[in-house]
Amino acid sequence: MDIAFIVAALIAVAATVRVITCYNIMHALLYLVVSLLAVAVVLYTYGAPFMAVLEIIIYAGAIMVLIIFFVMMLNLGLETAEHEKAWLRPRIWLVPGIFCVVLLGELLYLILQNKQPAAGIQVVPPKQVGMALFGPYLIAVELTGILLMAGIVGAYHLGRQHKKTLHRFLENNLDT
Amino acid sequence: MNLHPTTAGLLLAGILFVLGLISVLIRRNIIFMLLSVEIMLNAAGLAFVVAASHWGQADGQVMFMFILAMAAAEVSVGLALILQLYHQLRTLDSDEASRMNG
Numbered sequence: 001m002d003i004a005f006i007v008a009a010l011i012a013v014a015a016t017v018r019v020i021t022c023y024n025i026m027h028a029l030l031y032l033v034v035s036l037l038a039v040a041v042v043l044y045t046y047g048a049p050f051m052a053v054l055e056i057i058i059y060a061g062a063i064m065v066l067i068i069f070f071v072m073m074l075n076l077g078l079e080t081a082e083h084e085k086a087w088l089r090p091r092i093w094l095v096p097g098i099f100c101v102v103l104l105g106e107l108l109y110l111i112l113q114n115k116q117p118a119a120g121i122q123v124v125p126p127k128q129v130g131m132a133l134f135g136p137y138l139i140a141v142e143l144t145g146i147l148l149m150a151g152i153v154g155a156y157h158l159g160r161q162h163k164k165t166l167h168r169f170l171e172n173n174l175d176t
Numbered sequence: 177m178n179l180h181p182t183t184a185g186l187l188l189a190g191i192l193f194v195l196g197l198i199s200v201l202i203r204r205n206i207i208f209m210l211l212s213v214e215i216m217l218n219a220a221g222l223a224f225v226v227a228a229s230h231w232g233q234a235d236g237q238v239m240f241m242f243i244l245a246m247a248a249a250e251v252s253v254g255l256a257l258i259l260q261l262y263h264q265l266r267t268l269d270s271d272e273a274s275r276m277n278g
Binding site for chain 1: 180181182184185188191192195196198199202203205207208210211212214215218222225226228229230231232233234235236237238240241242244245246247248249250251252253255256257258259260262263268
């Protein structure tokens, strides 16, 4: 087994344990981003570099930013600034920061070393994935597009605020 | 301890999946439950990629991309639902939702 895999797997499990034991949602999200980055390194060691990049861009980038933005949108108010000040103590960000630095060192090690993957692992190049994606799986790709469209429409429908449909005149009459 | 890489990857995926499952079961904050579902989906995708590297086929990675797209759609709809729940109940406790009375 590769040393890179072992380190990344340990970081992933440790960060995930911290996610499910944190009380504060922002700290949990910070650890979850670290966990996703560690899983991306694991994917890289398993000969799937394109999937590792997609994991970082979509999971750690898009989805996590969406959730963080949502959480920040929910607790508006004057105490938010004090929360920010309380959250940004070194005790909070030190452990995820150390995890991230270890992952960065591991990534540099893997890039500089430039060796063949471990025995028992076969590299599947992105070209082969693309050929499969737009060959036998073409109908599934189109269904995924429909799923994303349904997700957009559903999120728009559920997320909008319900406006009052009564006219101003009728509303005044109802009040009296 | 000298595990085969496929065994090790499947073990890691299993551990991550069980951690997400535990979190879904013990947490009552509804955003944490959504995060746990994300962890479980991620673990399933990891298992697919490990299987793809074991057989040398691209199908597992194709499935990983589908899981990725499904997770994105699920998060957007789930967050919209949580927003509605928060506006209705002014809380993120999932037990409160059982007292909505239709």
